[in-house]
Amino acid sequence: MLDDLDRTIIGILVEDARISLKDLANQVGLSSPSTAERLRRLEERKVIRSFTVDVDPVALGYNLTAVVRVRPLPGMLHIVEKLIQETPEITECDKVTGDDCFIGKLQFRTMEQLDMILDRLAERAETNTSIVKSSPVRRRLPPLS
Structure with a gap:
């Protein structure tokens, strides 16, 4: 299951998948290494399948x-x-x-x-x-x- 922090990270990434790790960490209130670890776990669990671009x-x-x-x-x-x-x-x-x-x-x-x-x-x-x-x-x- 996702906790509130995971949901916040996903919500931010949905809005801007190109956000820097530093900016993402600042927005969720974690260090960059802790945020990177969260992202890695979300990818391993297949919650995050890819980072993509939305082309019109x-x-x-x-x-x-x-x-x-x-x-x-x-x-x-x-x-x-x-x-x-x-x-x-x-x-x-x-x-x-x-x-x-x-x-x-x-x-x-x-x-x-x-x-x-x-x-x-x-x-x-x-x-x-x-x-x-x-x-x-x-x-x-x-x-x-």
């Missing part, structure tokens, strides 16, 4: 986003999963229960690009696509407490 797809020219539900045709599950993994425009995907097997998020520049991606899947799966108008809740952590 729009800045890379991907002005459109879609959510696609994918239902592989009989016998095509593993082939469709591999296709999804090999399609770089699919930036997130979950394997789910229910009528569909996969729900993915796509970043694309044009409707023609979306059609090309979906056409590759259509040979092996049924798809249902919705264009994202806005994202009132960006990806976030559940409550730390």
